[in-house]
Amino acid sequence: MKIYVGSKNPTKVDSVKRVFPEAEVVGMEVESKVAAQPFSDEETLEGAINRARECASHHKSKLGIGLEGGVMEIEDDLYLCNWGALVDEKENVYSASGARIRLPDEVKAGLEKGKELGDVMDEYADKHDVRSNEGAIGIFTNGLIHREDMFTHVVQLLKGQWEFDQQ
Numbered sequence: 001m002k003i004y005v006g007s008k009n010p011t012k013v014d015s016v017k018r019v020f021p022e023a024e025v026v027g028m029e030v031e032s033k034v035a036a037q038p039f040s041d042e043e044t045l046e047g048a049i050n051r052a053r054e055c056a057s058h059h060k061s062k063l064g065i066g067l068e069g070g071v072m073e074i075e076d077d078l079y080l081c082n083w084g085a086l087v088d089e090k091e092n093v094y095s096a097s098g099a100r101i102r103l104p105d106e107v108k109a110g111l112e113k114g115k116e117l118g119d120v121m122d123e124y125a126d127k128h129d130v131r132s133n134e135g136a137i138g139i140f141t142n143g144l145i146h147r148e149d150m151f152t153h154v155v156q157l158l159k160g161q162w163e164f165d166q167q
């Protein structure tokens with residue numbers, strides 16, 4: 001089985017490999033067709049679905065998976081939010097979201113200036129390419145939950161829903 005994932009970010013591609021160990025998993029650059037930094041659940045989910053649709057329509061793809069990171073507001077607080085979508089060869093769309101944590105005010109201020117979370121996190125943690133490694137969730141959980149673990153849970157939710165419908 002061949003699965004295309006709409007990203008080359010290793011945290012995303014490797015999470016799909018973990019959940020579908022028997023599949024041939026290929027990461028490809030696709031357009032999310034939303035802002036580089038989504039600012040709501042709706043926009044983040046839309047980005048995930050757009051990525052999954054493009055992957056599913058790719059030649060010889062059985063499943064397309066899109067994973068999108070963003071932030072969303074609850075009252076005055078900003079939360080990390082992540083969404084995933086799986087599109088199969090019949091064009092069925094499955095979706096699921098990931099764990100969310102509140103972001104500190106300093107990070108919120110950086111995002112409100114129009115910066116991307118990945119760049120804000122590199123500055124905040126004084127590290128390079130946090131987005132492709134532990135992620136914001138890894139930094140703020142003291143390394144307990146890495147970005148790949150969080151996406152693994154999302155992909156398990158997608159796979160389980162899709163398998164349920166295959167019975």
Ligand SMILES: O=P(O)(O)OP(=O)(O)OP(=O)(O)OC[C@H]1O[C@@H](n2cnc3c(O)ncnc32)[C@H](O)[C@@H]1O
Pocket residue numbers: 006007008009012036037038067068069070116117118119121130131132134135136137138147
């Ligand atoms: O190559 P792609 O697949 O686009 O991977 P990405 O790291 O840019 O990830 P997203 O587009 O899904 O995320 C949207 C923005 O939020 C950032 N982001 C989301 N979650 C993050 C996290 O846990 N840690 C660091 N940056 C994160 C990311 O770097 C982008 O600026």
Ligand SMILES: [Mg+2]
Pocket residue numbers: 036
């Ligand atoms: Mg991106």
